[in-house]
Ligand SMILES: [Zn+2]
């Protein structure tokens with residue numbers, strides 16, 4: 228335990244009306260069971276753009292990695308200086324879903340039952356202009372410092388650079404976890420992936436780790452499909468924008484699988500109207516998964532569910548931080564997950580406007596904001 232004081236941090240703040248700015252916030256010292264993290268890097272994800280219209284003001288960001296700067300009472304297992312990854316579904320460890328091993332669905336974190344109370348930081352807060360403000364996913368990783376419960380951090384191996392590790396905390400966990408934990412893809416299974424951005428490429432890498440046979444990438448862009456092949460797709464199908472194009476892609480995937488359809492199809496486009504499209508690509512009894520976070524309107528044809536097809540919307544790839552993050556880090560170190568190729572551009576916090584523009588134009592696989600070196604501040 229240290230005798231830390233509140234400190235100032237530069238942070239990206241969403242105003243709740245679609246705009247953001249960089250300003251100084253005040254971050255409290257950690258209370259009992261809490262740690263304060265000096266962020267080294269934070270990946271950008273489409274949710275960060277959506278967060279611009281969440282009730283604000285709000286510290287943005289949820290895909291972060293950094294170094295423990297100070298710890299509160301009772302935190303003995305995370306020494307100051309520990310390099311950590313943050314997770315945004317912070318399990319309380321006590322509610323029915325946590326006890327059942329589904330920490331990503333924690334009923335406290337997700338606010339299912341107000342009587343359970345929140346697992347948000349209980350003691351300290353982040354303030355802007357003297358008032359406490361919210362933080363995206365109770366993390367707010369687009370800030371030089373953040374204060375979180377100790378359960379929100381997982382130590383990272385020394386050999387893994389934090390500007391790469393940070394993307395394990397959302398996009399990679401979501402994609403790889405949906406394959407390994409949710410779909411439970413087995414060796415020689417066939418897989419189709421709709422959309423080859425950061426999550427889609429993580430699905431492809433997860434499928435390769437699981438030993439899938441055919442891994443079929445479906446995307447509108449030829450360059451995305453070439454990228455998908457570099458990450459392990461065995462076949463590619465280019466698709467146009469209208470329904471007839473989608474049907475042609477379905478037919479092509481069927482042809483590649485002996486007319487049956489794939490065992491598992493993942494929707495990773497983020498396009499709402501495609502949320503149920505993976506059902507059309509799977510065989511009888513197969514599994515369709517929506518992993519993109521699409522959450523608007525989409526038409527359902529009930530027939531698409533026929534023949535005992537399953538449809539899952541896994542949250543956070545079924546993340547169990549203590550099981551999944553060390554495993555993902557290991558796979559990154561042994562090259563089975565290529566984080567280096569996924570982080571296509573690094574920005575300073577002041578370059579956030581450019582980074583957000585690049586996010587929207589699809590220029591990067593993953594863009595990462597860096598706050599400084601991994602070495603301690605002088
Ligand atoms: Zn819980």
Ligand SMILES: [Zn+2]
Nearest residue numbers: 272274397398
């Ligand atoms: Zn995310």
